[in-house]
Amino acid sequence: MIEEKRNVLERFKSSGRFRGEGILAFALILPSLLVVGWIILYPILRTFWMSFFDIESPLPGSYPFVGLHNYFAAFKSSDFRMVTEHSLYFTFVSTFFELTLGILIALLLNSPLKFRGFWRSIVVIPWALPTIVNGALWKWIYNGNYGVLNELLHVFHLGGQGHNWLGSPFEALNMVIIADIWKNTSLVVFFILAGLQTIPSDLYEAAKVDGSTPIKSFWNITIPLLVPSIMVVVILRTIDAFKVFDIIYIMTKGGPASGTQTISFYTYQQTFSNEYFGYGSALAYLIVIFTLVIAWFYIKLLRQGTLEGVS
Amino acid sequence: MKPSRAYTIFIHVAAVLMGVVILGPFLWLFISSISPAKELISVPFHWFPSHPTISRFKDIFLQSANGENVSANFRVSMVNSFIVATGTTFISILVGSLGAYAFARLKFRFRRTMLFGFLSVYMLPPIVLVIPLYLIIANMGLLDTKLGLIITYCSLITPFTLWTMSNYFRTLPADLEEAARVDGCSRLGAFFRIVIPLSKPGLFASALFAFLLAWDEFLFALIFTSTTNSKTIPVAIAEFAGKYSSDYGLVCAGGVLAALPPVILALIFQKNIVGGLTAGSVKG
Numbered sequence: 001m002i003e004e005k006r007n008v009l010e011r012f013k014s015s016g017r018f019r020g021e022g023i024l025a026f027a028l029i030l031p032s033l034l035v036v037g038w039i040i041l042y043p044i045l046r047t048f049w050m051s052f053f054d055i056e057s058p059l060p061g062s063y064p065f066v067g068l069h070n071y072f073a074a075f076k077s078s079d080f081r082m083v084t085e086h087s088l089y090f091t092f093v094s095t096f097f098e099l100t101l102g103i104l105i106a107l108l109l110n111s112p113l114k115f116r117g118f119w120r121s122i123v124v125i126p127w128a129l130p131t132i133v134n135g136a137l138w139k140w141i142y143n144g145n146y147g148v149l150n151e152l153l154h155v156f157h158l159g160g161q162g163h164n165w166l167g168s169p170f171e172a173l174n175m176v177i178i179a180d181i182w183k184n185t186s187l188v189v190f191f192i193l194a195g196l197q198t199i200p201s202d203l204y205e206a207a208k209v210d211g212s213t214p215i216k217s218f219w220n221i222t223i224p225l226l227v228p229s230i231m232v233v234v235i236l237r238t239i240d241a242f243k244v245f246d247i248i249y250i251m252t253k254g255g256p257a258s259g260t261q262t263i264s265f266y267t268y269q270q271t272f273s274n275e276y277f278g279y280g281s282a283l284a285y286l287i288v289i290f291t292l293v294i295a296w297f298y299i300k301l302l303r304q305g306t307l308e309g310v311s
Numbered sequence: 312m313k314p315s316r317a318y319t320i321f322i323h324v325a326a327v328l329m330g331v332v333i334l335g336p337f338l339w340l341f342i343s344s345i346s347p348a349k350e351l352i353s354v355p356f357h358w359f360p361s362h363p364t365i366s367r368f369k370d371i372f373l374q375s376a377n378g379e380n381v382s383a384n385f386r387v388s389m390v391n392s393f394i395v396a397t398g399t400t401f402i403s404i405l406v407g408s409l410g411a412y413a414f415a416r417l418k419f420r421f422r423r424t425m426l427f428g429f430l431s432v433y434m435l436p437p438i439v440l441v442i443p444l445y446l447i448i449a450n451m452g453l454l455d456t457k458l459g460l461i462i463t464y465c466s467l468i469t470p471f472t473l474w475t476m477s478n479y480f481r482t483l484p485a486d487l488e489e490a491a492r493v494d495g496c497s498r499l500g501a502f503f504r505i506v507i508p509l510s511k512p513g514l515f516a517s518a519l520f521a522f523l524l525a526w527d528e529f530l531f532a533l534i535f536t537s538t539t540n541s542k543t544i545p546v547a548i549a550e551f552a553g554k555y556s557s558d559y560g561l562v563c564a565g566g567v568l569a570a571l572p573p574v575i576l577a578l579i580f581q582k583n584i585v586g587g588l589t590a591g592s593v594k595g
Contacts, residue, residue: 022420024498025413032410032429032469035402039444039466040432046443058446105329111322112314119326121581122333128577129337130527132545133566136552137340140559148339151356182336190585243436246529250549267438272534277442284439291436 051281058275070282080283082258083266084290090177090262091241091294097181098237099230102188107222109189110196120193127186135250138179142166166252169259176251176260180244188233195229196222238294243287263287340570344368344563351560367564376539381551385565387539388547392569395457395543396525399464403521404514406465407472412502414473415480416488426477429470437467437530445534455537463535464525471524472517479513480506516583523573544569 051070053063074080109120126134141149144164153159166172199222207217245264248254254261254269261269264287271280343351344367346360370382377383413419414426444463445454453459487509488501496504507514532543542550548569552562577584 021417025417025419025422028413028417029410029425031406032473035406035469036429036432036466039447039463040435040440043440043443043447044435046446047439050442058449060446108322108325108329112319113322113326119330121578122330124577124581124584125337125574126333128523128573129570130545130573132527132529132549133340133570136548136562136566137336139552140343140563141336141339143559146352146356146559151358182332194585239434243438245438246545249529249533250552253553264436264438268530271438271442281442284436284442287436288439291434 047281047284050278051285053278055278055281056275058277063278066278070279071286073279074282074286079258079261079266080263083261083263086173086259086261087242087244087263087290090173090180090244091238093174094177094180094184094241095234095237097177098185098188099234101181101185102233103192103226103230105185105189106192106196109193123186123189125186126183127190129183131183131246132250134179134183135247138175138182139166139251142175167256169255169257172252172256173260176247179251180241180247184237184240188237191229191233192226195226199225239291242291242294263290340563340566343560344567346560348558348560351558367561368568371564371568381561384539384542385544385547385551385561385568388542388544389568391457391539391541392526392543392545393572395460395464395541396522398457398461399468399525400518400521402461402465403469403472404476404518407469407517408476408507408510408514410469410473411476412480412506414477416485426474429473432467433470433474440467441530441534444531448535454535455541457541459535460532460541460543463531464528467528467531468521468524472521475517475520476510476513479510479517483509512583515580519576519580519583522576526573 052065052067054066054069055063105123109116109123113119129137141147142165144150144162144167147165149165150161150163154161165175203221204217207221212220243264244262245268248260248262248265252260254265263283267280267283267287270276270283342359345363345365346357347362347364350357350360350362367382371385374380374383374386376387410429414422448454448459448463451459453462483506488505491501491505492498526543527545528543529545529549532546533549536542536546544565548562548565551557551565552559
């Protein structure tokens with residue numbers, strides 16, 4: 001009976017009704033193309049085009065063609081170098097800690113905890129919190145005069161009286177990174193936890209029989225098998241961290257003394273505050289190039305297995 | 312094989328520590344939102360207000376919107392956020408699922424190229440798009456409208472729903488559809504009668520992400536909106552928090568309300584999140 005049905009199916013597949021899939025596929029994809037294409041493709045090309053002109057106003061008009069000048073201007077500018085360094089620092093530090101903490105929390109949530117469901121749902125909460133609310137909350141926690149962080153340090157006799165955590169450039173950058181880590185580690189946990197659950201437990205039992213310690217098993221079994229999950233989540237987090245804007249806007253507006261200005265924030269200011277639309281477009285394209293380079297760099301590192309030892 | 316006592320104690324202590332670090336800031340957000348303004352800035356420090364008040368929430372829900380009233384503007388912005396996020400979710404799921412089915416089941420030329428094309432849109436830094444989009448939306452007369460935001464968000468979020476739904480459709484056995492088609496169903500008939508009813512978990516997960524992405528979005532909303540006509544809640548909060556002499560308790564009250572819909576949704580659909588986010592992404 002099943003055999004018969006399969007035969008019918010085979011004949012059916014080679015018959016005419018399976019042909020013409022291209023047309024159906026096109027018809028099904030067309031709505032997505034319409035929704036995405038006109039508002040994405042045009043701006044991508046338009047930004048690229050604008051990056052070769054000296055446009056200093058949102059109004060239409062004819063502006064001088066300057067070739068690659070906007071790109072050279074960016075590379076010559078010390079501001080651009082500074083904001084790029086900030087972005088790279090933000091990206092590497094936040095991704096490194098999110099990955100490390102994320103793996104530890106995922107291991108914890110995968111261990112035989114009581115009320116495991118409860119602990120897992122706690123981890124979901126920071127992820128769901130809107131970024132702007134997260135930034136506003138931490139700005140309030142760090143507040144020099146009325147902030148709860150100073151009070152907490154005071155209670156444990158660790159100082160902190162009246163200290164303004166967002167007051168000096170480098171410290172502010174680090175404090176913003178902590179706020180980012182607090183929210184975004186959850187995403188890493190989801191991915192690593194999903195990866196952990198695909199590792200068969202008999203691997204560990206076999207390793208144990210062969211005399212492996214839990215720590216050895218972690219490095220020899222868990223980490224190598226997690227590499228695909230780690231790779232995906234690191235790339236996602238890196239790309240996200242490199243374009244960080246929201247949390248900077250709400251917490252520091254790039255200050256103090258441009259200490260927390262990242263490349264996206266700088267681009268935003270150059271474009272919308274100073275109306276350097278041409279220069280801003282070139283900056284935007286440099287962000288795209290950087291993002292691609294970082295993603296490629298990470299993939300290479302992870303393929304070689306260098307990052308396994310670090311994390 | 313029973314875990315040792317020391318190990319059991321260790322993991323539970325670690326879990327409690329994690330819980331404190333995660334829930335602490337949340338609790339502080341809530342406590343600040345019910346503390347009277349005077350107590351928030353008084354010495355000695357108040358860990359819990361001696362006169363807790365829900366007046367800020369009452370103001371947000373009950374005061375009449377007249378442009379200047381921050382509390383009422385929070386409410387109006389919440390409504391805007393709801394309309395924009397719901398509209399975006401609905402459209403991007405509908406449009407994305409159709410395309411996703413083609414990518415999951417049909418054979419056609421440039422299938423992979425197109426799929427990665429859509430995915431790379433999701434990876435693009437929004438700052439690349441925002442400059443010309445601002446000009447386009449301005450030309451269409453859609454600056455400071457909810458429709459302008461919905462259109463923009465749909466184009467940003469559809470690639471995401473397309474990707475997650477296509478991964479989900481691929482996990483369904485193809486036999487069922489083929490059997491239905493042998494029994495005389497058309498491709499589309501099989502899609503609507505067999506595939507869609509089986510895909511409810513995937514649809515819920517994708518819809519949830521779409522909603523959260525739209526609810527959370529800030530950069531486009533900041534640049535495209537200017538009045539309560541279309542300002543979303545992140546923009547309203549950021550604006551008020553940026554004022555020098557603002558009542559931080561009110562920022563926190565707005566924050567509590569803005570956090571509730573996504574947090575509640577995420578807790579309800581928790582199980583779908585992990586599966587939905589990670590499905591197919593690891594295997595490529």
